[in-house]
Amino acid sequence: MGKAKPDNLIVENRKxxxxxxxxxxxxxxxxxxxxxxxxxxxxxxxxxxxxVILKKGEVWLLNCLIxxxxxxxxxxxxxxxxxxxxxxxxxxxxxxxxxxxxKGYTIVPTRMYWKKGLVKVDIALAKxxxxxxxxxxxxxxxxxxxxxxLLKR
Numbered sequence: 001m002g003k004a005k006p007d008n009l010i011v012e013n014r015k016x017x018x019x020x021x022x023x024x025x026x027x028x029x030x031x032x033x034x035x036x037x038x039x040x041x042x043x044x045x046x047x048x049x050x051x052v053i054l055k056k057g058e059v060w061l062l063n064c065l066i067x068x069x070x071x072x073x074x075x076x077x078x079x080x081x082x083x084x085x086x087x088x089x090x091x092x093x094x095x096x097x098x099x100x101x102x103k104g105y106t107i108v109p110t111r112m113y114w115k116k117g118l119v120k121v122d123i124a125l126a127k128x129x130x131x132x133x134x135x136x137x138x139x140x141x142x143x144x145x146x147x148x149x150l151l152k153r
Contacts, residue, residue: 011045013109022110022125028121029121036078059093059123109123109124110123
């Protein structure tokens with residue numbers, strides 16, 4: 001029994017929560033083509049192996065797979081895993097650049113959702129977890145689950 005998915009959520013990157021510890025989150029707009037928006041409405045997107053890079057003062061989303069619909073237009077040649085530009089304020093971009101270059105952080109997309117008819121991507125400034133950190137987090141989750149079971153009785 002999983003948690004209920006909010007109406008505005010398109011996709012969530014659960015693997016990122018397992019592999020990284022998040023420091024701070026940013027809400028970014030994304031530049032999309034028409035066929036991509038239609039595919040997002042149908043829920044045909046994967047964030048699992050995607051990541052964010054900084055290049056020439058701009059933020060880019062790589063390896064986000066948006067599968068085109070079979071009913072897509074014939075004159076458009078869809079590219080499912082193309083690099084997409086993320087839209088952030090300059091102050092946020094400079095904060096990300098400073099953290100990634102100096103402190104050794106990485107930027108990970110955590111979820112994609114609708115906000116006022118626009119697609120937004122939640123990106124997180126994150127540090128990679130070591131194997132023992134992952135095990136500790138798993139033990140903590142198991143203990144929380146066991147606690148809630150005991151309290152229900």
